[in-house]
Amino acid sequence: MTNQICVRCQTSTDKPVLVRDEHGATGPGRRHYACSVCAPHFPRQLSPMAAFEMARAPGNEYAPP
Template sequence: MSDRFSHDRGPCDAATDTTSPESAGPAAARRPVRMCVRCHSVTDTPTVVYEVHQSSGSGFNVYACEACAPFFPPPADVLTVLPDSRRTGGDR
């Protein structure tokens, strides 16, 4: 019995394709693509400008393109925001 559909490629076949750049190794991996929070353009060179921390779930990062990143202040270190007494275990 011949497989008359062997030349057709469906979406499942594309995921298992061994000739794609993703399967060629880490050097050929796809670069991250994110949307800039300021100009709303899609960039392949995103810069983290803010980290959102949540107590009810996982947090997320906010990205900007290289042109807009200088307009944001550097991300604050979470440990420097807390008073000294909280970092050492006091005031509980």
């Protein structure tokens, strides 16, 4: 993998860790990388389908009736 810039400390890293994967509805998405020191500071990201299923779960105030 090529060098990437860490989104937290802004340093170049040769072992980047993917911490966020943004999906684009009308175009390409975007990937955010962090260095191995900063990566544990980011919460684990849910897949889009897991987030959708959680939103529709019973008891969620935003779930459709």
